[in-house]
Amino acid sequence: MNRNPLWKNATVIIALVLGLLYTLPNLFGEVPAVQISSVKATVKLDLRLQSRIEEALAAAAVKPTGLFFEPNSIRVRLADTDTQLKAKDVIERALNPDPADASYSVALNLLSASPDWLTSLQARPMYLGLDLRGGVHFLLEVDMKGALTKRLDSTSADLRTLLRDKNIRHGGIVREGNMLSLRFRDADSRDKARLVLTDNQPDLDLVEGQDGTDFKLIATLKPVAQKRIQEFALKQNITTLNNRINELGVAEPVIQQQGADRIVVQLPGVQDTAKAKDILGRTATLEVRLVDDEASANQSIMEQAARGQPPAGTDYYVERGGSGLLVKKQVVLTGERLTDAQAGFDSQTQEPAVHLSLDSAGARIFKDVTRDNVNKRMAILLVEKGKGEVVTAPVIRTEIGGGRVQISGRMTTTEANDVALLLRAGSLAAPMDIIEERTIGPSLGADNIAKGVNSTLWGFAAIAVFMSVYYLLFGFVSVTALSANLLFLVGLLSLLQATLTLPGIAAIALTLGMAIDANVLINERVREELRNGVTPQAAITAGYERAWSTILDANITTMIAGIALLIFGSGPVRGFAVVLCLGILTSIFSAVVVSRTIVNFIYGSRRKLESISIGQIWKPGA
Amino acid sequence: MEFFRIKKDIPFMRHALVFNIISLTTFFLAVFFLATKGLHLSIEFTGGTVMEVGYSQTADLDKIRKQLEADGFADTQVINFGSSRDVQIRVPIKSGKESESVRISEKVGASLQAVGGEPQIKRVEFVGPQVGKELAEDGALALLLVIIGIVIYLAFRFEWRFAISAIIANLHDIIIILGFFAFFQWEFSLPVLAAVLAVLGYSVNESVVVFDRVRETFKKTRGMTTPEIIDHAITSTISRTIITHGSTQMMVVSMLVFGGPALYYFAVALTIGILFGIYSSVLVASPLLMWMGVSREHFVKPKKEKAEGVTEDGACV
Numbered sequence: 001m002n003r004n005p006l007w008k009n010a011t012v013i014i015a016l017v018l019g020l021l022y023t024l025p026n027l028f029g030e031v032p033a034v035q036i037s038s039v040k041a042t043v044k045l046d047l048r049l050q051s052r053i054e055e056a057l058a059a060a061a062v063k064p065t066g067l068f069f070e071p072n073s074i075r076v077r078l079a080d081t082d083t084q085l086k087a088k089d090v091i092e093r094a095l096n097p098d099p100a101d102a103s104y105s106v107a108l109n110l111l112s113a114s115p116d117w118l119t120s121l122q123a124r125p126m127y128l129g130l131d132l133r134g135g136v137h138f139l140l141e142v143d144m145k146g147a148l149t150k151r152l153d154s155t156s157a158d159l160r161t162l163l164r165d166k167n168i169r170h171g172g173i174v175r176e177g178n179m180l181s182l183r184f185r186d187a188d189s190r191d192k193a194r195l196v197l198t199d200n201q202p203d204l205d206l207v208e209g210q211d212g213t214d215f216k217l218i219a220t221l222k223p224v225a226q227k228r229i230q231e232f233a234l235k236q237n238i239t240t241l242n243n244r245i246n247e248l249g250v251a252e253p254v255i256q257q258q259g260a261d262r263i264v265v266q267l268p269g270v271q272d273t274a275k276a277k278d279i280l281g282r283t284a285t286l287e288v289r290l291v292d293d294e295a296s297a298n299q300s301i302m303e304q305a306a307r308g309q310p311p312a313g314t315d316y317y318v319e320r321g322g323s324g325l326l327v328k329k330q331v332v333l334t335g336e337r338l339t340d341a342q343a344g345f346d347s348q349t350q351e352p353a354v355h356l357s358l359d360s361a362g363a364r365i366f367k368d369v370t371r372d373n374v375n376k377r378m379a380i381l382l383v384e385k386g387k388g389e390v391v392t393a394p395v396i397r398t399e400i401g402g403g404r405v406q407i408s409g410r411m412t413t414t415e416a417n418d419v420a421l422l423l424r425a426g427s428l429a430a431p432m433d434i435i436e437e438r439t440i441g442p443s444l445g446a447d448n449i450a451k452g453v454n455s456t457l458w459g460f461a462a463i464a465v466f467m468s469v470y471y472l473l474f475g476f477v478s479v480t481a482l483s484a485n486l487l488f489l490v491g492l493l494s495l496l497q498a499t500l501t502l503p504g505i506a507a508i509a510l511t512l513g514m515a516i517d518a519n520v521l522i523n524e525r526v527r528e529e530l531r532n533g534v535t536p537q538a539a540i541t542a543g544y545e546r547a548w549s550t551i552l553d554a555n556i557t558t559m560i561a562g563i564a565l566l567i568f569g570s571g572p573v574r575g576f577a578v579v580l581c582l583g584i585l586t587s588i589f590s591a592v593v594v595s596r597t598i599v600n601f602i603y604g605s606r607r608k609l610e611s612i613s614i615g616q617i618w619k620p621g622a
Numbered sequence: 623m624e625f626f627r628i629k630k631d632i633p634f635m636r637h638a639l640v641f642n643i644i645s646l647t648t649f650f651l652a653v654f655f656l657a658t659k660g661l662h663l664s665i666e667f668t669g670g671t672v673m674e675v676g677y678s679q680t681a682d683l684d685k686i687r688k689q690l691e692a693d694g695f696a697d698t699q700v701i702n703f704g705s706s707r708d709v710q711i712r713v714p715i716k717s718g719k720e721s722e723s724v725r726i727s728e729k730v731g732a733s734l735q736a737v738g739g740e741p742q743i744k745r746v747e748f749v750g751p752q753v754g755k756e757l758a759e760d761g762a763l764a765l766l767l768v769i770i771g772i773v774i775y776l777a778f779r780f781e782w783r784f785a786i787s788a789i790i791a792n793l794h795d796i797i798i799i800l801g802f803f804a805f806f807q808w809e810f811s812l813p814v815l816a817a818v819l820a821v822l823g824y825s826v827n828e829s830v831v832v833f834d835r836v837r838e839t840f841k842k843t844r845g846m847t848t849p850e851i852i853d854h855a856i857t858s859t860i861s862r863t864i865i866t867h868g869s870t871q872m873m874v875v876s877m878l879v880f881g882g883p884a885l886y887y888f889a890v891a892l893t894i895g896i897l898f899g900i901y902s903s904v905l906v907a908s909p910l911l912m913w914m915g916v917s918r919e920h921f922v923k924p925k926k927e928k929a930e931g932v933t934e935d936g937a938c939v
Contacts, residue, residue, distance in 0.1 A: 139753065273746065274728055435750030437727070444674070444744040451882040459876030463869050470625075470865070503813045506877060506885055507820075510892070513873030514824055517866040521831070524862040550834045553779060554827035560771035561823030565816055568764035570757065576816045 002540050002604035004597055012597045015589070016484060022491035025114040025125040031065070032084035033111035034091060035251045036104050037073040049095075050074055056094035062087045068111075077111050084108060108269070109251035126494045129501035129575055132449050134442035135268035136276050137571075140241075140432040142261045147233035147430030148178065148226060154334050155201070156180050158361070159219075161368055162200055168193050171214060180204075182217040190215040230261070233430040238263055241280065263432070273439050280434070286335035290369070291377035291393055292326040302326070317379070317390045325393060327379045332369050337362025343420040346408045352416040353408035363403025371399040380407060391419055438571075452505030459509055460486070463516055471523045473602070473613035478519035481595035485515050488586040493579065501575030511583025517554065518591035521547040526614055536609045544596055551592060555584050625864070631857040635849035638909035645906050649794050652801020659804045664811035667758045669715040669751035671726045675734060676742045680706045685737050693733045695726075704883040708744075715751050761815050768822050769793070776826075780833055781920050787910035788829035791902045792822055799894045808887055817891040824870070825899030829907040831859050836911070840921045848917060852908045860904070867900050 036053065038045055050069055053076065057064055064087065066077035076091070078084045088106055095104045112125050130137050156173045159182065163170050170193065171183035184190040194206055194217060203225035209216040221229070238255055241263065245253045254266040270276050292314050295301050305316040306324055314326040340357040358366055369378075379393040392407050411419070440448075463482070467475035489508060493500060526543030534542065562584065565577035603609055634641075665672050675681075686709065687700045695713055703710035713726050727746045734741040749757075769789055776785035799818055803810050835855035839846070846854070874896065877889040 139750075141750075141752070277725075433750070434748070436753050437746060437748035439727075439743070439746035441742070441744040443676075443742075447882070448884060451880055451885065455873075455877040455880040455885065458880055459873035462872040462876060466869065466872065502884055503816060503888070506813070506881070506888055509873050509877055510820060510870075513870035516869045517827065520862050520866045520869065524859075524865070528858065550831055553830040553834065556775060557772050557826040557830060558820070558823035560775060561768045561819045564764040564767040564771065565819055567767065568760040569812075569816065570760070571812070573812045573816045576813070576820075580820065 002537055002600045004600050004604070008593070009597060012594055015488065016594075019484070019487040019491035021118070021121065022123050022494045023487050025112050025118055025123050026490060026494060028112060028114040028118075028125070030110040030125070031113045032078050032081050033109045034076045034078065034084060034088050035073050035107050035109040036076070036091060036095065037107075037246070038104055045069075045072070045074055052094060053091055056090050057087060060086070060090040062090055066111075066116075075109065075111055105246050105249040107249040107251040122495075124494060124497065126490065126500045127497045128445075128449075129499045129504070129572065130266055130268060130438065130445075131440050131502050131572060132445050132452075132500065132505075133268055134440050134445035135266065136270045136273050137267075137436070137438040138265040138276075138280060138434050139258070139436035140237075140263045140265060140280065141435045142230075142234055142237055142263065143431045143433065144230045144233065144261050147229055148221065149175070150334065150336075150430065151229050152178070152180055152221070153331055154336060155204070155219075157331060157333070157365065159197070159201070161365055162196065163193060164368075166192070166196050168196065178220060180219040181209075182219065183211070184215040184217065187215050190217055193217060234261065234263070237430065237432060241265060244280065262435075269442070273437070277434065277437075280432075286333075286338060287331050287381045287383055287388065288333035288366075288369075289331055289379050289381060290328045290373060291379050292328050293376055296325045296377075315388065317381070317388060319390045319393055325377075325379065325390065327381070327388075327390070327393075332378075333358070333362055333365055337365070341420045343413070343416040346406065349408070351408050352411045352413045353406050354411075354416050354420045356405040356407065358403035358405065360403065363401065366403065366405065367399060367401040370396050374398060448502045449505075452502055452509075456505065456509040456512065460512060463513070467516065467519070471615050474523050474526070474599070474615070477595050477598045477602070478516065478523065478591075480598060481519060481590045482512060482516060484594045485583075485587050485590035486512060488590060489579070489583050492582050492586065496582075498578050498582075499575055500579075501572040503572045504575035504579045507576045507579035507583065511580060511587060514558065515583070515587030515591055518547070518551045518587065519595060521550055521554075522591070522595070523614060526612075530612075530614070536603070536612045537606075540599060540603065540612070544592070548592060551588065555588055559584050625861065628857055628860070631850070631853040632860075633849075634853050634856050634905065635909065635912060638849075638912065641905040642909055645794060645902065648798055648801075652798045652804070655801050655804040656797070659807065661800065661804055661810045662807045663758075664809050665712060665714075665747065665749050665754070666812045667754050667761075667810075669749050669754035671713040671715075671730070671749075672745075672747045673711045673713075673727055673730055673743060674703055674745040675709045675711065676744050677707045677709065677739050679739065681709045681739065682737075683709065686711070686734065689733050689737045690730065693729065693736075695730065695733070698730075708883075709741075757812065761812075764815075764819060765796075765822075768819055772823070772826055776830070776833075780837065781916065783911055783914040783916045783920070784829070784833045787907045787914060788826055788833070788903065790910055791829060791907035792826050792899070794906060795825055795895055795898045795902050796822055798898050799891055802894050803887075803891070808890065811887065813885070813888040814891045817888045818895065821892060821895030821899060825895060825903050828863060828867075828899055828903030831863065832856055832904055832908060833911075835859050836908075836916070837921055840918050848912055852912055856904055856908060863900060863904065867896050871896050 036045070036049075047069070050067065053074060054067065057076070062078070062083055064076045065079055068075045068077070076087060078087055085108075088108060092106045095106065112119065114123065114125070152175050156175055159173050159180070168189050169185065170189065171185060173180060173182050175181075182190075182193065184193065190208065194208070197204060197206060197217070197219065201219075203222055204219040205222050207218045207220075209218050234257060238257060241255050242253075245255065245265070245267065250267045250270055252268055254264065256264045258264045265280060267276055292311075295305075295311055295314060301311060302324055305311070305314075305326055308316075310316040310326055313329050315329060316324060317327055318324050337358050338356060339359050342355050344353055344355050345351065346353045373396055375395065375397075377393050377395050380391045381388040382391055383389075392411070394407065407419070460482070464479040467478050469475065471478065486508070489511065522543050525547045526539050529539035529542045530536065559581060562577050562580040565573060566581060569577050603612060681702070683700050683702065687698070690698045690700065690711070697714050699710075699712040701710050702708065711730060713730060727743075727748060731741075731743060734743075772792075773785045773789050776788055796818055799821065800810075802808070803814070832852075832855050835858060836852055839851045839854055843851070871893065874889050874892045877885050878893070881889055
């Protein structure tokens with residue numbers, strides 16, 4: 001009477017096999033590896049590169065235990081950490097002959113040591129969170145106000161060009177907070193300007209105003225445009241961060257958007273937080289401005305400016321060579337217009353140079369500005385945290401069209417490389433602040449794993465001993481079901497590649513501790529039925545059936561808590577919630593279905609069952 | 623083996639008033655400590671920097687404190703963490719200097735180098751004030767969601783009287799856990815919050831089990847008064863209650879012993895929650911249920927509905 005239909009047995013067996021299969025990779029551990037990925041969009045990984053790596057390793061007598069080619073990276077598996085370090089050096093030298101202009105990032109990493117047939121089944125070990133493997137976690141907040149201001153600044157430059165092209169005279173364009181104010185002498189030019197702007201600048205909302213005798217036009221960004229700019233800023237910043245982190249050579253960086261204005265950056269294995277912070281927080285932006293040559297030539301003005309009192313409308317900077325110069329506040333171009341920057345050489349003088357490519361709008365502006373300012377100087381500034389540095393201030397020889405710009409003069413090859421790198425990777429659409437940082441040393445990570453695993457195992461052992469002593473064979477069945485639960489949970493976590501954190505391990509322990517509840521409920525019910533004088537077979541049936549609804553209710557209330565944590569939790573607590581929710585699902589299955597299957601297997605087919613091994617049944621009457 | 627050999631139903635409900643007075647007293651004590659002492663919130667909620675530093679020998683806390691004070695970290699706490707060789711340093715956030723606080727860990731690191739003893743920085747955590755505020759809000763929202771979710775579920779599955787008494791009983795547990803954390807000024811961190819919410823879900827189980835029995839007994843037997851039925855339900859489930867909680871507690875004790883400092887308060891919160899959970903969900907929820915006037919009629923009606931196949935209730939036979 002207590003026999004399972006075939007499909008139920010089959011389900012349990014299949015579930016157990018799958019659980020075992022996906023749990024297995026966790027038992028093999030990890031081996032050292034070297035990971036090669038491209039840092040340039042133009043450089044792709046191919047099989048030729050793989051053979052280059054193989055040759056380089058063979059030449060240095062380093063024998064890899066495996067080589068894996070993936071679309072975005074090549075991984076070389078090595079026997080131990082010594083060969084890992086050696087292999088890294090060898091590959092680094094072979095692939096990046098010029099360290100200043102590296103095309104590939106070569107990073108140390110760990111690879112699963114599980115056999116290839118397991119890996120080909122997508123069976124991978126659990127994905128460990130930073131608190132278990134060590135590394136740095138940053139939460140960055142993008143300064144959206146800054147992004148909007150920056151856009152308004154560059155728009156004001158666009159407007160000037162636009163009005164000049166259309167021969168509309170204006171009395172100045174100034175940014176005032178979140179709006180641009182355009183002044184005009186008469187209503188006629190204002191109306192003309194308004195028409196031109198509506199046609200050419202669809203992002204702007206225009207309002208007319210009057211200020212004394214001046215006619216004004218107030219331009220603000222439309223909400224839709226603001227939203228688009230903010231989204232773009234976030235995307236651009238993520239791209240920039242990707243570029244910068246590639247230069248760091250981190251094996252598996254995580255760079256993700258979180259919410260509307262935040263970016264999560266996780267760098268496993270990175271210990272040098274100062275360097276990581278420097279690289280992330282480098283909010284360098286490029287600005288091109290004109291030099292006020294007249295004022296810069298004037299000795300007395302320069303002396304005053306050096307003391308911190310530059311003439312109105314200009315900023316005082318010291319050039320790399322050491323001489324000071326006055327730069328107009330008006331920004332001609334920003335880094336947004338830059339599409340690429342590469343180090344190279346001047347085709348005529350063979351001097352080191354940086355070649356810049358501008359987008360079409362940038363190219364047009366640059367052409368106009370250079371045409372109007374031949375023989376004047378132009379300053380290229382890197383602005384970092386509100387402080388600008390003049391990279392170079394060359395003299396404009398001719399009008400420069402086509403958006404190809406070359407910066408040369410007084411630069412070494414290394415400097416040219418640095419500037420190109422900084423310009424290429426350095427342009428953030430908006431400044432960012434680090435609002436959360438977590439650094440976990442590798443030893444602490446390993447320690448956390450050991451502690452989490454130890455508490456789970458000892459707790460499990462204690463429960464196993466108690467259950468087996470108290471409920472005898474039924475207790476043993478419960479413990480077997482609980483082991484199956486652990487197997488399912490670990491297998492599921494590995495399959496889903498959910499991030500396992502220390503609170504996640506605690507949740508595994510806790511779910512196991514709570515899952516036994518279902519079996520206690522069942523066993524107590526079976527005993528109670530026996531106490532009431534029911535036959536053993538009927539007691540098993542009734543025990544499982546009556547306990548079922550209680551088990552369901554009890555687990556659903558815990559599930560509600562798990563889901564709330566999943567929705568509102570962040571970081572490690574989310575890891576806790578994921579495990580809790582999954583654990584409830586696996587524990588219902590294992591406590592009810594798996595344990596019933598085992599009980600049925602043991603007792604189900606016996607017709608004349610006199611007694612079952614569930615411990616002493618004490619009857620009040622006896 | 624059988625621990626619980628109970629001949630007759632234990633007349634719990636006769637002493638309902640006593641239990642409620644005990645509950646109320648502990649509850650008000652907890653509220654009192656929460657109000658006067660407040661929770662010792664971790665920097666996850668308040669914002670600030672925490673660093674854990676390991677030394678090869680016993681660390682000289684006084685020296686570290688003095689050096690940090692000299693370097694301008696006035697409100698810094700320096701304590702041992704786990705062992706005498708591990709030191710935890712907490713630097714609260716200073717208002718108005720947000721951009722600088724990102725660099726605090728490096729400055730503290732420099733100060734520690736100056737003290738000497740080869741400090742090894744094991745963990746750094748910096749939380750900006752805006753993040754802290756959000757975490758606190760999210761925590762409160764999560765708690766609210768759990769409460770509402772459980773009330774709705776129990777009301778739907780049983781009866782609104784069950785839902786209300788179960789949630790009151792278990793919120794009383796939560797307040798008592800928080801009261802302990804306030805009284806001893808234990809650190810209330812995100813994992814502790816997670817533990818508190820898990821306990822809420824877990825100890826409602828207890829009430830569910832008893833309520834299930836109450837419902838079943840109401841349906842099965844006639845001629846028993848409501849207190850008698852509740853007494854019977856509690857008595858017949860008490861063995862399971864204690865064994866279950868004992869098993870879960872074994873796991874938690876294992877975490878207390880082997881889990882290290884990172885899991886310590888998490889396990890402490892669970893321990894208090896489990897111990898009070900037994901008491902409250904049985905001895906607080908049931909009297910509440912009795913006083914809210916639960917009676918046979920509340921279950922006879924739904925049974926008719928069930929006959930029409932509205933819900934599947936495995937507990938009724």
